[in-house]
Amino acid sequence: MNYGIAIFPSKKVQDEANSYRKRYDPHYALIPPHITMKEAFEADENEIETKIIPELRKIANETAPFSFGVYKVSSFSPVTNTIYLKVEPSDEIFELNDKLHSETLPGEKDFAFVPHITIAQKLSDEEFSDVFGSLSMLKFDLQDDVDRFQLLYQLENGAWSVYETFRLGGE
Amino acid sequence: MNYGIAIFPSKKVQDEANSYRKRYDPHYALIPPHITMKEAFEADENEIETKIIPELRKIANETAPFSFGVYKVSSFSPVTNTIYLKVEPSDEIFELNDKLHSETLPGEKDFAFVPHITIAQKLSDEEFSDVFGSLSMLKFDLQDDVDRFQLLYQLENGAWSVYETFRLGGE
Numbered sequence: 001m002n003y004g005i006a007i008f009p010s011k012k013v014q015d016e017a018n019s020y021r022k023r024y025d026p027h028y029a030l031i032p033p034h035i036t037m038k039e040a041f042e043a044d045e046n047e048i049e050t051k052i053i054p055e056l057r058k059i060a061n062e063t064a065p066f067s068f069g070v071y072k073v074s075s076f077s078p079v080t081n082t083i084y085l086k087v088e089p090s091d092e093i094f095e096l097n098d099k100l101h102s103e104t105l106p107g108e109k110d111f112a113f114v115p116h117i118t119i120a121q122k123l124s125d126e127e128f129s130d131v132f133g134s135l136s137m138l139k140f141d142l143q144d145d146v147d148r149f150q151l152l153y154q155l156e157n158g159a160w161s162v163y164e165t166f167r168l169g170g171e
Numbered sequence: 172m173n174y175g176i177a178i179f180p181s182k183k184v185q186d187e188a189n190s191y192r193k194r195y196d197p198h199y200a201l202i203p204p205h206i207t208m209k210e211a212f213e214a215d216e217n218e219i220e221t222k223i224i225p226e227l228r229k230i231a232n233e234t235a236p237f238s239f240g241v242y243k244v245s246s247f248s249p250v251t252n253t254i255y256l257k258v259e260p261s262d263e264i265f266e267l268n269d270k271l272h273s274e275t276l277p278g279e280k281d282f283a284f285v286p287h288i289t290i291a292q293k294l295s296d297e298e299f300s301d302v303f304g305s306l307s308m309l310k311f312d313l314q315d316d317v318d319r320f321q322l323l324y325q326l327e328n329g330a331w332s333v334y335e336t337f338r339l340g341g342e
Binding site for chain 2 (some may be wrong): 015028
Protein backbone atom coordinates (compact mmCIF):
# COMPACT_ATOMS: atom_id res chain seq x y z
CA MET A 1 0.00 0.00 0.00
CA ASN A 2 1.14 3.58 -0.66
CA TYR A 3 1.42 5.81 2.38
CA GLY A 4 2.35 9.48 2.71
CA ILE A 5 2.62 12.12 5.44
CA ALA A 6 1.12 15.60 5.16
CA ILE A 7 0.22 18.68 7.15
CA PHE A 8 -3.24 20.04 6.45
CA PRO A 9 -3.34 23.79 7.09
CA SER A 10 -6.33 25.51 8.71
CA LYS A 11 -9.65 25.89 6.89
CA LYS A 12 -8.78 29.51 6.06
CA VAL A 13 -5.60 28.50 4.19
CA GLN A 14 -7.21 25.44 2.61
CA ASP A 15 -10.10 27.56 1.27
CA GLU A 16 -7.63 30.07 -0.19
CA ALA A 17 -5.59 27.32 -1.86
CA ASN A 18 -8.72 25.61 -3.21
CA SER A 19 -9.86 28.81 -4.91
CA TYR A 20 -6.86 28.30 -7.27
CA ARG A 21 -6.67 24.51 -7.21
CA LYS A 22 -10.20 24.08 -8.55
CA ARG A 23 -9.10 25.71 -11.77
CA TYR A 24 -5.45 24.72 -12.05
CA ASP A 25 -4.80 21.49 -10.14
CA PRO A 26 -6.00 18.12 -11.51
CA HIS A 27 -5.38 16.65 -8.02
CA TYR A 28 -8.05 18.99 -6.59
CA ALA A 29 -10.45 16.10 -5.97
CA LEU A 30 -7.86 13.60 -4.69
CA ILE A 31 -6.73 15.32 -1.48
CA PRO A 32 -7.42 18.60 0.38
CA PRO A 33 -4.73 21.34 0.20
CA HIS A 34 -1.65 20.19 2.10
CA ILE A 35 2.07 20.47 2.79
CA THR A 36 3.69 17.17 1.80
CA MET A 37 6.07 16.18 4.60
CA LYS A 38 6.97 12.77 3.19
CA GLU A 39 6.38 11.62 -0.39
CA ALA A 40 4.48 8.39 -1.13
CA PHE A 41 6.25 5.30 0.21
CA GLU A 42 5.40 1.60 0.15
CA ALA A 43 4.69 -0.23 3.40
CA ASP A 44 2.54 -3.15 4.50
CA GLU A 45 -0.11 -2.85 7.19
CA ASN A 46 1.89 -4.82 9.73
CA GLU A 47 4.94 -2.60 9.30
CA ILE A 48 2.72 0.49 9.61
CA GLU A 49 1.18 -0.68 12.90
CA THR A 50 4.22 -2.19 14.58
CA LYS A 51 7.05 0.03 13.39
CA ILE A 52 6.02 3.20 11.60
CA ILE A 53 3.14 4.46 13.77
CA PRO A 54 5.08 4.06 17.05
CA GLU A 55 7.99 5.95 15.46
CA LEU A 56 5.65 8.72 14.22
CA ARG A 57 4.16 9.02 17.73
CA LYS A 58 7.64 9.42 19.13
CA ILE A 59 8.52 12.09 16.55
CA ALA A 60 5.25 13.97 17.22
CA ASN A 61 5.88 13.89 20.98
CA GLU A 62 9.36 15.34 20.51
CA THR A 63 8.22 18.13 18.17
CA ALA A 64 6.71 21.38 19.44
CA PRO A 65 3.83 23.04 17.55
CA PHE A 66 5.01 25.79 15.19
CA SER A 67 3.70 28.52 12.90
CA PHE A 68 4.25 29.45 9.29
CA GLY A 69 3.45 32.35 6.99
CA VAL A 70 2.30 32.44 3.38
CA TYR A 71 3.12 35.65 1.53
CA LYS A 72 3.55 34.73 -2.12
CA VAL A 73 3.33 32.23 -4.93
CA SER A 74 6.36 30.47 -6.35
CA SER A 75 7.05 27.65 -8.81
CA PHE A 76 9.30 24.66 -9.47
CA SER A 77 9.82 25.76 -13.07
CA PRO A 78 11.84 24.75 -15.08
CA VAL A 79 11.93 21.35 -13.28
CA THR A 80 8.12 21.05 -13.32
CA ASN A 81 5.28 23.45 -14.07
CA THR A 82 3.98 23.19 -10.50
CA ILE A 83 2.89 26.48 -8.89
CA TYR A 84 2.56 26.71 -5.12
CA LEU A 85 1.89 28.89 -2.11
CA LYS A 86 5.34 29.30 -0.63
CA VAL A 87 5.45 28.25 3.03
CA GLU A 88 7.83 30.69 4.69
CA PRO A 89 10.50 28.34 6.04
CA SER A 90 10.95 27.93 9.76
CA ASP A 91 13.55 25.79 11.46
CA GLU A 92 10.82 23.64 12.96
CA ILE A 93 9.36 22.44 9.68
CA PHE A 94 12.81 21.45 8.39
CA GLU A 95 13.56 19.61 11.62
CA LEU A 96 10.26 17.75 11.40
CA ASN A 97 11.00 16.89 7.76
CA ASP A 98 14.44 15.57 8.75
CA LYS A 99 12.96 13.39 11.49
CA LEU A 100 10.43 11.97 9.03
CA HIS A 101 13.34 10.92 6.79
CA SER A 102 15.48 9.21 9.40
CA GLU A 103 16.76 5.69 8.74
CA THR A 104 14.11 4.20 11.02
CA LEU A 105 11.39 5.07 8.49
CA PRO A 106 11.05 3.80 4.90
CA GLY A 107 11.15 6.15 1.90
CA GLU A 108 13.90 8.23 0.38
CA LYS A 109 14.40 11.98 0.37
CA ASP A 110 15.15 12.61 -3.29
CA PHE A 111 15.59 16.36 -3.28
CA ALA A 112 15.90 19.31 -0.93
CA PHE A 113 12.72 19.98 1.07
CA VAL A 114 10.83 23.07 -0.10
CA PRO A 115 7.74 23.43 2.10
CA HIS A 116 4.82 24.39 -0.12
CA ILE A 117 1.10 24.06 -0.82
CA THR A 118 0.53 23.15 -4.47
CA ILE A 119 -2.15 25.20 -6.22
CA ALA A 120 -1.44 24.36 -9.89
CA GLN A 121 0.24 21.43 -11.63
CA LYS A 122 0.45 19.54 -14.92
CA LEU A 123 -0.10 22.75 -16.88
CA SER A 124 1.09 23.00 -20.48
CA ASP A 125 4.03 25.37 -20.95
CA GLU A 126 1.70 27.98 -22.38
CA GLU A 127 -0.86 27.68 -19.55
CA PHE A 128 1.98 27.81 -17.05
CA SER A 129 3.26 31.13 -18.44
CA ASP A 130 -0.21 32.65 -18.32
CA VAL A 131 -1.19 31.35 -14.90
CA PHE A 132 2.15 31.94 -13.20
CA GLY A 133 2.32 35.37 -14.79
CA SER A 134 -0.86 36.41 -13.03
CA LEU A 135 -0.51 34.43 -9.77
CA SER A 136 3.04 35.61 -9.15
CA MET A 137 1.71 39.18 -8.85
CA LEU A 138 -0.44 38.22 -5.84
CA LYS A 139 0.48 39.07 -2.29
CA PHE A 140 -0.83 37.06 0.66
CA ASP A 141 -0.71 37.66 4.38
CA LEU A 142 -1.65 34.31 5.89
CA GLN A 143 -0.43 33.06 9.26
CA ASP A 144 -1.10 29.52 10.32
CA ASP A 145 -0.36 27.23 13.26
CA VAL A 146 0.69 23.60 12.90
CA ASP A 147 -0.07 21.28 15.80
CA ARG A 148 -0.42 17.94 13.98
CA PHE A 149 0.51 15.90 10.95
CA GLN A 150 -1.37 13.06 9.29
CA LEU A 151 -0.50 9.63 7.93
CA LEU A 152 -2.51 8.88 4.76
CA TYR A 153 -2.90 5.94 2.41
CA GLN A 154 -3.74 6.01 -1.25
CA LEU A 155 -6.86 4.42 -2.78
CA GLU A 156 -6.94 2.77 -6.22
CA ASN A 157 -8.50 5.90 -7.76
CA GLY A 158 -5.49 7.95 -6.63
CA ALA A 159 -7.33 9.70 -3.77
CA TRP A 160 -5.78 9.84 -0.29
CA SER A 161 -7.57 8.73 2.88
CA VAL A 162 -6.33 9.86 6.32
CA TYR A 163 -5.30 6.91 8.49
CA GLU A 164 -4.06 8.61 11.64
CA THR A 165 -3.42 12.01 13.21
CA PHE A 166 -0.30 12.78 15.24
CA ARG A 167 -0.51 15.77 17.60
CA LEU A 168 2.72 17.66 18.08
CA GLY A 169 4.02 18.08 21.60
CA GLY A 170 2.21 14.98 22.80
CA GLU A 171 -1.23 14.73 24.33
CA MET B 172 -17.47 25.74 11.12
CA ASN B 173 -19.18 22.50 10.08
CA TYR B 174 -17.87 19.33 11.69
CA GLY B 175 -18.84 15.70 11.23
CA ILE B 176 -17.76 12.28 12.47
CA ALA B 177 -17.15 9.31 10.18
CA ILE B 178 -15.62 5.86 10.05
CA PHE B 179 -13.44 5.25 7.01
CA PRO B 180 -13.42 1.56 6.13
CA SER B 181 -10.29 -0.27 4.94
CA LYS B 182 -8.78 0.39 1.51
CA LYS B 183 -10.40 -2.80 0.18
CA VAL B 184 -13.92 -1.59 1.07
CA GLN B 185 -13.20 2.01 0.00
CA ASP B 186 -11.96 0.82 -3.41
CA GLU B 187 -15.09 -1.32 -3.88
CA ALA B 188 -17.37 1.59 -2.93
CA ASN B 189 -15.48 4.01 -5.18
CA SER B 190 -15.97 1.74 -8.20
CA TYR B 191 -19.70 2.67 -7.96
CA ARG B 192 -19.34 6.15 -6.50
CA LYS B 193 -17.29 7.44 -9.43
CA ARG B 194 -20.29 6.89 -11.67
CA TYR B 195 -23.22 7.50 -9.36
CA ASP B 196 -22.22 9.78 -6.49
CA PRO B 197 -21.68 13.52 -7.04
CA HIS B 198 -19.92 13.61 -3.63
CA TYR B 199 -17.23 11.27 -4.97
CA ALA B 200 -14.61 14.03 -4.96
CA LEU B 201 -15.61 15.60 -1.63
CA ILE B 202 -14.82 12.76 0.79
CA PRO B 203 -13.55 9.17 0.60
CA PRO B 204 -16.12 6.37 1.14
CA HIS B 205 -17.30 6.40 4.74
CA ILE B 206 -19.89 5.48 7.36
CA THR B 207 -21.38 8.71 8.73
CA MET B 208 -21.47 8.39 12.51
CA LYS B 209 -22.62 11.96 13.19
CA GLU B 210 -24.13 14.31 10.64
CA ALA B 211 -22.68 17.78 10.07
CA PHE B 212 -22.93 20.01 13.16
CA GLU B 213 -21.86 23.57 13.89
CA ALA B 214 -19.13 24.23 16.44
CA ASP B 215 -16.42 26.82 16.97
CA GLU B 216 -12.75 25.93 17.25
CA ASN B 217 -12.61 26.66 20.96
CA GLU B 218 -15.54 24.38 21.71
CA ILE B 219 -13.97 21.67 19.55
CA GLU B 220 -10.66 21.80 21.43
CA THR B 221 -11.88 22.26 24.97
CA LYS B 222 -15.11 20.28 25.05
CA ILE B 223 -15.73 18.06 22.03
CA ILE B 224 -12.30 16.49 21.45
CA PRO B 225 -11.86 15.51 25.13
CA GLU B 226 -15.35 13.94 25.06
CA LEU B 227 -14.56 12.06 21.82
CA ARG B 228 -11.32 10.76 23.36
CA LYS B 229 -13.29 9.49 26.33
CA ILE B 230 -15.83 7.80 24.07
CA ALA B 231 -13.07 6.20 21.95
CA ASN B 232 -11.32 4.90 25.07
CA GLU B 233 -14.53 3.31 26.33
CA THR B 234 -15.36 1.63 23.00
CA ALA B 235 -13.77 -1.64 21.91
CA PRO B 236 -12.81 -2.19 18.24
CA PHE B 237 -15.47 -4.11 16.30
CA SER B 238 -16.12 -5.71 12.91
CA PHE B 239 -18.82 -5.39 10.29
CA GLY B 240 -19.86 -7.20 7.15
CA VAL B 241 -21.12 -5.90 3.80
CA TYR B 242 -23.25 -8.36 1.84
CA LYS B 243 -25.66 -6.30 -0.23
CA VAL B 244 -26.86 -2.99 -1.55
CA SER B 245 -29.92 -1.22 -0.18
CA SER B 246 -31.58 2.17 -0.58
CA PHE B 247 -33.41 4.93 1.32
CA SER B 248 -36.10 5.08 -1.37
CA PRO B 249 -38.77 6.46 -1.32
CA VAL B 250 -37.38 9.02 1.20
CA THR B 251 -34.33 9.76 -0.96
CA ASN B 252 -32.79 8.11 -4.02
CA THR B 253 -29.62 7.28 -2.10
CA ILE B 254 -28.18 3.79 -2.70
CA TYR B 255 -25.71 2.32 -0.24
CA LEU B 256 -23.65 -0.67 0.79
CA LYS B 257 -25.56 -1.98 3.78
CA VAL B 258 -23.35 -2.24 6.86
CA GLU B 259 -24.55 -5.39 8.63
CA PRO B 260 -25.60 -4.00 12.02
CA SER B 261 -23.68 -4.94 15.14
CA ASP B 262 -24.49 -3.83 18.66
CA GLU B 263 -21.17 -2.02 18.85
CA ILE B 264 -21.81 0.42 16.01
CA PHE B 265 -25.21 1.38 17.49
CA GLU B 266 -23.66 1.87 20.90
CA LEU B 267 -20.97 4.09 19.41
CA ASN B 268 -23.60 6.05 17.51
CA ASP B 269 -25.60 6.52 20.74
CA LYS B 270 -22.53 7.79 22.59
CA LEU B 271 -21.81 10.26 19.77
CA HIS B 272 -25.32 11.67 20.23
CA SER B 273 -25.27 12.11 24.00
CA GLU B 274 -26.26 15.45 25.50
CA THR B 275 -22.63 16.38 26.09
CA LEU B 276 -22.08 16.77 22.32
CA PRO B 277 -23.79 19.21 19.95
CA GLY B 278 -25.91 18.03 17.02
CA GLU B 279 -29.25 16.31 16.83
CA LYS B 280 -30.09 12.76 15.82
CA ASP B 281 -32.94 13.33 13.42
CA PHE B 282 -33.73 9.77 12.41
CA ALA B 283 -32.94 6.17 13.28
CA PHE B 284 -29.32 5.25 12.62
CA VAL B 285 -28.88 3.00 9.57
CA PRO B 286 -25.15 2.27 9.21
CA HIS B 287 -24.27 2.49 5.52
CA ILE B 288 -21.68 3.47 2.92
CA THR B 289 -23.30 5.65 0.24
CA ILE B 290 -22.46 4.65 -3.34
CA ALA B 291 -25.09 6.62 -5.29
CA GLN B 292 -27.12 9.75 -4.56
CA LYS B 293 -28.99 12.63 -6.18
CA LEU B 294 -30.09 10.37 -9.03
CA SER B 295 -33.20 11.22 -11.04
CA ASP B 296 -36.10 8.80 -10.44
CA GLU B 297 -35.40 7.14 -13.77
CA GLU B 298 -31.65 6.76 -13.11
CA PHE B 299 -32.46 5.46 -9.66
CA SER B 300 -34.68 2.69 -11.04
CA ASP B 301 -32.03 1.62 -13.54
CA VAL B 302 -29.06 1.79 -11.18
CA PHE B 303 -30.79 0.28 -8.15
CA GLY B 304 -32.28 -2.41 -10.38
CA SER B 305 -28.82 -3.62 -11.37
CA LEU B 306 -26.93 -2.92 -8.09
CA SER B 307 -29.54 -4.65 -5.94
CA MET B 308 -28.72 -7.94 -7.74
CA LEU B 309 -25.11 -7.82 -6.52
CA LYS B 310 -23.83 -9.93 -3.66
CA PHE B 311 -20.80 -8.90 -1.62
CA ASP B 312 -18.77 -10.76 0.95
CA LEU B 313 -16.71 -8.04 2.63
CA GLN B 314 -15.52 -8.18 6.24
CA ASP B 315 -13.94 -5.18 7.85
CA ASP B 316 -12.52 -4.14 11.20
CA VAL B 317 -13.14 -0.75 12.80
CA ASP B 318 -10.54 0.51 15.25
CA ARG B 319 -10.93 4.28 14.87
CA PHE B 320 -13.24 7.12 13.93
CA GLN B 321 -12.40 10.54 12.58
CA LEU B 322 -13.49 14.11 13.27
CA LEU B 323 -13.69 16.12 10.03
CA TYR B 324 -14.41 19.70 9.10
CA GLN B 325 -15.94 21.01 5.92
CA LEU B 326 -14.19 23.38 3.52
CA GLU B 327 -15.95 26.11 1.53
CA ASN B 328 -16.01 23.91 -1.59
CA GLY B 329 -17.97 21.26 0.32
CA ALA B 330 -15.01 18.85 0.70
CA TRP B 331 -14.20 17.34 4.09
CA SER B 332 -10.76 17.50 5.72
CA VAL B 333 -9.84 15.13 8.57
CA TYR B 334 -9.02 17.01 11.77
CA GLU B 335 -8.34 14.21 14.21
CA THR B 336 -8.33 10.43 14.56
CA PHE B 337 -9.69 8.64 17.63
CA ARG B 338 -8.47 5.08 18.19
CA LEU B 339 -10.99 2.76 19.82
CA GLY B 340 -9.95 1.01 23.00
CA GLY B 341 -7.41 3.71 23.81
CA GLU B 342 -3.76 3.79 22.91
